[in-house]
Amino acid sequence: MAEASTIHVDxxxxxxxxxxxEAAEVIAPASQGDLGILPRHAPLLTLLRPGEVRxxxxxxxxxxxxxxxxxxxxxxxxxxxLADTALRARxxxxxxxxxAKQRAEDALxxxxxxxSIAEAQAELARAIAQLKLIQRLRKLRA
Amino acid sequence: xxxxxxxxxxxxSVKSTQKITKAMQxxxxxxxxxxxxxxxxxxxxARRMLEVIGHLTxxxxxxxxxxxxxxxxxxxxxxxxxxxxGLAGGLNANVFKQTLTLIREWQxxxxxxxxxxxxxxxxxxxxxxxxxxLANVTHLGDKPHVKDLIGTVKVMLDAYRAGELDRLFLINAxxxxxxxxxxxxxxxxxxxxxxxxxxxxxxxxIYEPDAAGILDGLLMRYIESQVYRAAVENVASEMAAxxxxxxxxxxxxxxxxGELQLIYNKARQAAITKELSEIVGGAAAV
Numbered sequence: 001m002a003e004a005s006t007i008h009v010d011x012x013x014x015x016x017x018x019x020x021x022e023a024a025e026v027i028a029p030a031s032q033g034d035l036g037i038l039p040r041h042a043p044l045l046t047l048l049r050p051g052e053v054r055x056x057x058x059x060x061x062x063x064x065x066x067x068x069x070x071x072x073x074x075x076x077x078x079x080x081x082l083a084d085t086a087l088r089a090r091x092x093x094x095x096x097x098x099x100a101k102q103r104a105e106d107a108l109x110x111x112x113x114x115x116s117i118a119e120a121q122a123e124l125a126r127a128i129a130q131l132k133l134i135q136r137l138r139k140l141r142a
Numbered sequence: 143x144x145x146x147x148x149x150x151x152x153x154x155s156v157k158s159t160q161k162i163t164k165a166m167q168x169x170x171x172x173x174x175x176x177x178x179x180x181x182x183x184x185x186x187x188a189r190r191m192l193e194v195i196g197h198l199t200x201x202x203x204x205x206x207x208x209x210x211x212x213x214x215x216x217x218x219x220x221x222x223x224x225x226x227x228g229l230a231g232g233l234n235a236n237v238f239k240q241t242l243t244l245i246r247e248w249q250x251x252x253x254x255x256x257x258x259x260x261x262x263x264x265x266x267x268x269x270x271x272x273x274x275x276l277a278n279v280t281h282l283g284d285k286p287h288v289k290d291l292i293g294t295v296k297v298m299l300d301a302y303r304a305g306e307l308d309r310l311f312l313i314n315a316x317x318x319x320x321x322x323x324x325x326x327x328x329x330x331x332x333x334x335x336x337x338x339x340x341x342x343x344x345x346x347x348i349y350e351p352d353a354a355g356i357l358d359g360l361l362m363r364y365i366e367s368q369v370y371r372a373a374v375e376n377v378a379s380e381m382a383a384x385x386x387x388x389x390x391x392x393x394x395x396x397x398x399x400g401e402l403q404l405i406y407n408k409a410r411q412a413a414i415t416k417e418l419s420e421i422v423g424g425a426a427a428v
Contacts, residue, residue, distance in 0.1 A: 016183035096293025100277035
């Protein structure tokens with residue numbers, strides 16, 4: 001059996017596939033430092049830092065992909081990069097979460113201070129109906 | 143010719159409405175195709191993610207991540223996905239009805255419900271209920287991005303981690319086909335029954351730095367990708383529903399124009415007949 005000299009690489013993100021094909025070497029920005037992966041690497045699982053994933057094809061061509069973070073899974077014949085489409089970092093995520101909370105609070109506050117046009121119209125219609133009723137009662141009495 | 147002018151202007155106004163509904167229908171059709179495409183693109187990521195997670199939990203049976211442990215429900219969270227705009231038939235109304243059913247079910251068991259709302263329509267609807275809204279995001283557009291959802295999902299995940307929620311559900315309009323979109327409820331947390339079939343070989347990874355940290359990162363991303371998929375699917379459903387609704391509106395407008403045209407012709411004919419008989423009558427009198 002011929003020795004496997006290539007490794008299959010899939011780079012996928014939630015919004016689509018970025019790369020799929022054979023490679024001679026993959027270099028990825030792992031959380032503990034850059035990793036170079038050659039065919040028949042031991043199974044490995046790690047998270048990625050934001051950075052560049054480099055895929056070298058068997059004919060020596062380099063492909064570069066920017067990942068915002070993610071995870072890297074290595075099996076002897078297969079490498080999978082689960083890439084984040086967005087730049088991920090603890091403080092960025094935290095800020096996004098705070099913004100989402102703030103929006104919810106604002107939306108709830110809005111209800112108290114500010115009524116929608118539909119609600120205002122309903123209120124107006126009710127007031128007009130009450131006025132009409134009062135006027136009719138006055139006429140009856142007069 | 144009394145009345146004919148009014149009928150003519152009415153016909154013109156219905157015709158211009160028909161032009162708008164026709165255009166909306168065509169736009170929705172092309173947008174639906176693109177949204178379906180994006181749904182397909184999201185699939186490999188979720189599948190690979192599940193494979194890795196399944197493998198990880200299989201290899202580390204002692205470590206139980208909080209996302210995988212079922213707790214006694216004391217409070218639950220619901221992520222409701224809706225569209226930003228209307229004119230999409232009963233799409234949002236059906237999702238809201240399903241959500242209300244779910245809310246009542248839990249409230250009957252004295253379990254408080256907290257909401258996370260995605261889309262303008264959900265916000266305006268559920269604001270009135272007076273339930274706590276933990277997070278919300280609107281105006282995702284026709285192409286939702288994961289980055290716009292991260293914060294919103296994180297609020298819910300943090301609440302789950304902190305023990306403020308013991309279940310997390312996701313409700314969106316499932317795209318069955320162009321004609322049918324039905325609201326579906328999916329339990330996001332705890333993750334039930336990982337599909338570990340087909341993992342016969344037992345081997346373990348080298349972890350950098352440690353299995354727990356990696357599993358946490360993976361599970362978080364998995365939930366996000368599920369919410370993202372639901373948001374994209376909801377766009378596809380919205381477009382399909384709008385396409386059908388606008389198609390029906392266009393047909394109705396066509397029917398209305400036909401009827402009005404008939405009335406107009408009759409009125410015109412009657413006027414001509416009347417004039418003729420007046421002329422004939424006048425001639426006879428002379």
